[in-house]
Amino acid sequence: MSFAQNDLGAFQYTALPGRVVFGFGTLAKVGDELASIGRKRAFVVSDPHHATGAAARVMEVLGEAGVHLSTDAVMHTPADVTERVLAKLKACDADCIVGLGGGSTTGLAKALALRTDLPQIVLPTTYAGSEATPVLGETRDGQKSTVRSMKVLPEVIIYDVELTCGLPPAISLVSGINAIAHAVEALYAKDANPVTSSLAEQGIAALGLALPLIVSNPADRNARANALFGAWLCGACLGTVGMSLHHKLCHVLGGTFGLPHAETHTVILPHAVAYNAAAAPVAIYRAARALGADAAAQALFDLAAANGAPTSLRELGMSSGDLDAAADAAVQSPYWNPRAVERHAIRKLLDDAFNGRRPV
Ligand code: NAD
Numbered sequence: 001m002s003f004a005q006n007d008l009g010a011f012q013y014t015a016l017p018g019r020v021v022f023g024f025g026t027l028a029k030v031g032d033e034l035a036s037i038g039r040k041r042a043f044v045v046s047d048p049h050h051a052t053g054a055a056a057r058v059m060e061v062l063g064e065a066g067v068h069l070s071t072d073a074v075m076h077t078p079a080d081v082t083e084r085v086l087a088k089l090k091a092c093d094a095d096c097i098v099g100l101g102g103g104s105t106t107g108l109a110k111a112l113a114l115r116t117d118l119p120q121i122v123l124p125t126t127y128a129g130s131e132a133t134p135v136l137g138e139t140r141d142g143q144k145s146t147v148r149s150m151k152v153l154p155e156v157i158i159y160d161v162e163l164t165c166g167l168p169p170a171i172s173l174v175s176g177i178n179a180i181a182h183a184v185e186a187l188y189a190k191d192a193n194p195v196t197s198s199l200a201e202q203g204i205a206a207l208g209l210a211l212p213l214i215v216s217n218p219a220d221r222n223a224r225a226n227a228l229f230g231a232w233l234c235g236a237c238l239g240t241v242g243m244s245l246h247h248k249l250c251h252v253l254g255g256t257f258g259l260p261h262a263e264t265h266t267v268i269l270p271h272a273v274a275y276n277a278a279a280a281p282v283a284i285y286r287a288a289r290a291l292g293a294d295a296a297a298q299a300l301f302d303l304a305a306a307n308g309a310p311t312s313l314r315e316l317g318m319s320s321g322d323l324d325a326a327a328d329a330a331v332q333s334p335y336w337n338p339r340a341v342e343r344h345a346i347r348k349l350l351d352d353a354f355n356g357r358r359p360v
Helices: 026-036 054-065 079-091 103-116 169-187 194-216 221-240 245-255 261-276 281-290 296-306 320-331 343-355
Strands: 019-023 042-045 066-070 096-101 120-124 135-140 143-148 156-160
Touching: 019 026, 019 221, 026 054, 026 096, 026 120, 026 156, 042 054, 042 079, 042 103, 054 066, 054 096, 066 079, 079 103, 079 135, 096 103, 103 120, 103 135, 135 245, 143 245, 156 221, 169 194, 169 221, 169 245, 169 261, 169 281, 169 296, 194 221, 194 281, 194 296, 245 261, 245 320, 245 343, 261 281, 261 296, 261 343, 281 296, 320 343
Parallel strands: 019 156, 042 066, 042 096, 096 120, 120 156
Antiparallel strands: 135 143
16 A cells, blocks of 8 residues: 555545744744734743743743743643633734743643633644644643633644754654654544544654654654654644544553653553554554564564663553552543553553553
8 A cells, every 4th residue: 555545445534724934033924923923912831941041032022912921831731720821812912922932831832721711822842733623631630621712723833943943852852753653543543544643654754764863863854844744734633633542541641640741651652552453453563664663562562662761651650559540541532542441451551651662
C-alpha cells in the first residue's frame, strides 16, 4: 500500500480554520499578525522559563500593544490558575490572547479563550501540538477532563523554529513522542479519514527521523524545523479526529496521579499500540511504515529507549499501589477504542508500562 493507494470507503472530514506562519525568526511578526486580525491589545501568557527571554521579546515586539505579561502557566491547566489569570485579563481590557510556550501555556491561553471568546495567537516552543486543536484539557479537583470547542482553537499559529532550538534534547524527545501519539491514535480513530491519515503518516515520519538527530545534535536546525513541522501535522490530526485508549490512559495518569505529560505519553504509547494492534492492523501497519519499521509498538519503544527517554511508569514516580486505581479510572467512561477496553487487560497493560517491558 502506498500513500496514494488508500482503501477508500465513505468518509467525512471537517477542515479546521487557522493561519500558520512557519520559519526561523517569525516571532518578529507577532505585531503584524495582531494587526492582521484587527486587534490592538494583547494579553500575553507564558511560563516562568520564558519570562525573561522569548516572552519578554514578544512584549518588546508588541510595544504598546502588549498590555500585560503573565508567566503563570503550569502543567495540566488547573482551573484555579486560569481563574486567577482571567481576573488579570479582565482588568486590562485586552482584545487578544498571545501565548508563547509549550502545551501548558497553550492550555492556559485556550482556557482563557474559552471563558472570553477572545482570539489567540500562539507561538509554540515544544512539540505538544495543542496549538492545532480545538481541544482543551483542564484539571479540577484532581480530575482532568477535555472540552472540544472552536472557541479554543487558536486563530493564528506562529511557528518560530528558533524558539525550539534550545529545547533540551530529553524534553524534545518526549515532547516529539507526545506528538507522534496524536498521529498514531488518529490512524485508528473511529472517525479516521484518508486526509487525516496522510497527515498522520507524514507527521510520524518527520518526527521519527528528526528526533534521534536532535538527541545527537540539538543544534541541528534542519532536524529542528522538521520536528516542528511534524508536530504541527500530528497536532492537526488530533484536531480533526477523536482520541482513544492511549489518550484516556495519559489523561488518567496525568490528571489523577500527577505524572508528567509528555513522559507519560512516551511510556504508554508502545503499550497502547500493542493493545490495539490486532484490532486495527491497517492503522498500526501505517504507523510502522512511517517509522520505517516492521512493528510499530516495538519501534516506538525502541525510539524512546535507544535515545534515553523513560520507558517505565516507575521511573516517572508512579507507585505500584496506584495501578489498580488507575486501571479502574481508565475503564470508567472510556473513550471509543478499536479494541474493547477491559479491566483485566488494562491492568496488565499498566503493569507492563510500570515495569518498562518491551512489548511483544
Ligand atoms: P510544558 O508546556 O509544561 O513544557 C515542559 C517544560 O519545558 C516546562 O518546564 C517548560 O518551561 C519547558 N520548555 C518549554 N519550551 C521550552 C524551550 N523551548 N526551551 C526550554 N524549555 C522549554 O509541556 P508540554 O509537554 O509542551 O505540554 C503539556 C501540556 O499540554 C499538558 O497539560 C497537556 O495536557 C497539554 N496538551 C494539550 C493538547 C491539546 O490538544 N489540548 C495536546 C498536547 C498537549
